[in-house]
Amino acid sequence: MSNSVPEISDAEFSVLDVLWQQNPASANDIIAKLNETKPWHEKTVKTLLNRLVKKQAINYQKQQRSYLYSPLIERESYLVKQSKTLVDKLFRGHLSPLVTGFAQQSRLKKDDIDALKSIIADWEKEKKDD
Amino acid sequence: MSNSVPEISDAEFSVLDVLWQQNPASANDIIAKLNETKPWHEKTVKTLLNRLVKKQAINYQKQQRSYLYSPLIERESYLVKQSKTLVDKLFRGHLSPLVTGFAQQSRLKKDDIDALKSIIADWEKEKKDD
DNA sequence: ATACATAGATTACAAGTGTAATTATAAAGA
DNA sequence: TCTTTATAATTACACTTGTAATCTATGTAT
Numbered sequence: 001m002s003n004s005v006p007e008i009s010d011a012e013f014s015v016l017d018v019l020w021q022q023n024p025a026s027a028n029d030i031i032a033k034l035n036e037t038k039p040w041h042e043k044t045v046k047t048l049l050n051r052l053v054k055k056q057a058i059n060y061q062k063q064q065r066s067y068l069y070s071p072l073i074e075r076e077s078y079l080v081k082q083s084k085t086l087v088d089k090l091f092r093g094h095l096s097p098l099v100t101g102f103a104q105q106s107r108l109k110k111d112d113i114d115a116l117k118s119i120i121a122d123w124e125k126e127k128k129d130d
Numbered sequence: 131m132s133n134s135v136p137e138i139s140d141a142e143f144s145v146l147d148v149l150w151q152q153n154p155a156s157a158n159d160i161i162a163k164l165n166e167t168k169p170w171h172e173k174t175v176k177t178l179l180n181r182l183v184k185k186q187a188i189n190y191q192k193q194q195r196s197y198l199y200s201p202l203i204e205r206e207s208y209l210v211k212q213s214k215t216l217v218d219k220l221f222r223g224h225l226s227p228l229v230t231g232f233a234q235q236s237r238l239k240k241d242d243i244d245a246l247k248s249i250i251a252d253w254e255k256e257k258k259d260d
Numbered sequence: 261a262t263a264c265a266t267a268g269a270t271t272a273c274a275a276g277t278g279t280a281a282t283t284a285t286a287a288a289g290a
Numbered sequence: 291t292c293t294t295t296a297t298a299a300t301t302a303c304a305c306t307t308g309t310a311a312t313c314t315a316t317g318t319a320t
Contacts (some may be wrong), residue, residue, distance in 0.1 A: 009277055013219070027297080028179070038219065043280050046298070051277090065287060065297060079220050082229040087214050087232065090209050095232055096245030101210040102225055103249045114251050115226030116246050119233045123243050139307055155268075173310050176268070195317060196267055256299090263320080276306080283295070283300070290293075 005073055005081055014123040015048045016057060020075045024061075024068035072086065135203055135211055136185040144168065145178045146187060150205045154191075154198035 008016060018033045019025055025033075032046045049079060052058040060067035090098045099116075102108075140145060148163045149155055155163075161175045179199060182188040190197035221227045229246075232238075 007276085009188055010219070011278060040278095041280060043282095044278075047278085047280070050299075056203055064244065064286095067298080076231070079227070082216065082220055082234050083228050083232050084235060087149050089140070090212055093236075094242065095229065096242040097209070097237060098213050099225065099229065099249060100245055101206070103209050103252070105214060105225075108225060108253055112224065112226040112229075116250055119229060119238070120243055120246055120250075122233070123238055124234070137306090141308060170308095173312095174308075177308085177310070180269075219303060261320100263318100265318075266316085268313105268315085270311105272311075273309090275308085278305085279303090281300105281302075283298105285298080286296090288293100288295080290291100 005078060008055070008057060008078075011040075011044075012052055012055075012057070013049050015045065015052060016071060016073075016078075019058060019069060019071045024070045026063070026066050026068055028066070029068065039070055047053075135208060136187055138182075138185070138187060138208075138214055141170075141174075142178050142185075142187070145175065145182060146201060146203075146208075149188060149199060154200045156193070156196050156198055158196070160199070193194045 014034060015030060018030050022029060022033065027046060027049060030049070031040075034040055034045060049058070053060065053069075055072050057071070058069050059072050060069045065107050087093060087095055087098055144164060145160060148160050152159060152163065157176060157179060159170050160179070161170075163242050164170055164175060179188070183190065183199075186206055187201070187203050188199050190199045217223060217225055
């Protein structure tokens with residue numbers, strides 16, 4: 001079956017990320033949003049949009065003269081896949097060394113800790129249910 | 131000051147990873163080790179070694195006719211940097227959504243849970259110490 | 261001394277990426 | 291209708307990457 005998510009480059013990801021926040025969006029919307037943080041030329045963003053279309057990562061529908069773009073790949077599953085890819089590559093599939101290294105480096109926030117607690121709680125419950 | 135770790139491609143990383151396990155190592159050592167898991171031609175591995183040298187990610191010293199290579203960048207800090215880069219890019223610096231997504235996807239192992247507990251314990255202690 | 265083998269150095273080459281400029285096309289205004 | 295002007299499509303171009311093949315220099319065997 002499905003879908004073998006296409007490879008998305010870093011620059012392309014930034015464009016996709018805007019579309020995940022604002023869907024659909026015109027090229028100009030996207031350019032404006034990106035330019036809040038990146039000094040990218042309009043033409044550059046158009047190129048990235050075209051490449052994403054070609055990769056079937058996004059979609060568009062004609063709206064008068066211009067297009068309205070939408071993501072075709074789901075944010076959640078993309079993020080999970082990327083996380084897993086990195087953890088597999090760097091830590092042979094083990095999450096804990098990532099968390100440990102990360103925790104030493106940059107201090108965890110309270111919500112990080114809460115999330116970890118809740119994950120542990122779920123895990124303990126599952127274990128009991130087995 | 132330091133060091134702005136060079137960009138390491140995926141293929142290059144695999145080579146570096148061997149050197150982190152076995153330091154120093156000859157080209158042939160590395161080729162043999164890599165060929166346990168990857169069908170890479172000898173010439174390919176040599177190319178990767180050269181690129182890593184050029185990037186100053188590794189080093190060598192002449193040993194008779196051949197070289198003995200060693201890593202110049204430290205494994206720990208490289209892994210932490212890559213983790214942070216990904217978490218910044220995908221989750222705007224927050225670790226928890228990564229862990230949550232990861233936990234949903236692929237079941238955590240007991241040692242992952244233990245590591246998480248110990249991280250939480252450390253965090254609680256630190257908080258108290260403030 | 262000469263030929264072969266072997267390690268490293270150099271070169272190759274297509275695909276992907278960052279970063280646009282140029283061209284074509286269609287709507288809108290003169 | 292002709293011209294200007296937005297948009298989108300096509301082309302550009304250098305750098306990186308994956309994946310080697312070829313060249314060169316130096317030990318080794320005859």
